[in-house]
Amino acid sequence: MRRVGIQPKATFIVALTALILSMAPAAAELWPQRPVRIVVPIAAGSSPDVAARVFAQHLAARWGSTVVVENRPGGDGVIGTTTFATVHDDHALLFTGAAPISVYPLIQEKLPYDPARDVLPVSIAVAALVAAAAFTFSRKVQPPLSWVAAMLPGVSSEDRSRTTARRAARLGA
Secondary structure, eight states, X not given: OOOOSOXXXXXXXXXXXXXXHHHSOOOOOOSOSSOEEEEEXXXXXXXXXXXXXXXXXXXXXXXXXXEEEEEOOOXXXXXXXXXXXXXXXXXXXXXXXXXXXXXXXXXXSOOSSOHHHHOOOOOOOOOOOOOOOOOOOOTTSOOTTHHHHHHSTXXXXXXXXXXXXXXXXXXXX
């Protein structure tokens, strides 16, 4: 009696073909396929806008694609962030500070977007530390700004004294 069925050689070829096809990576399209839009929820000419434009210039050179910076100021960043969140475009990026996605959900009852669902932080583009003080003082009191200058690398104590004296002169002390 002879068995009717698939021969072992054919079974091996079918299994090998299935294995090879399952291991082949999905054909991924190159990104971006069209211009990328960077939404900045701050007015044009501001520090974040300038940083976004420098960032866009480098991304355009790297990707070989157009990168457009679009300013959407207002509502302390909420308008621009809402514009970004509602566009549902995989060629849009948001260039903003942390407040619209970390602070505002805590201090505002209702936002027009859901930071947990609509925004995914992907990078820290700019890190800035600014120390500023505004005060008046008499000539007898040394301004407390000297400790800030002491933390700066490469600033001598002589430079710190001159800076403190200039600041005092400008303030009329």
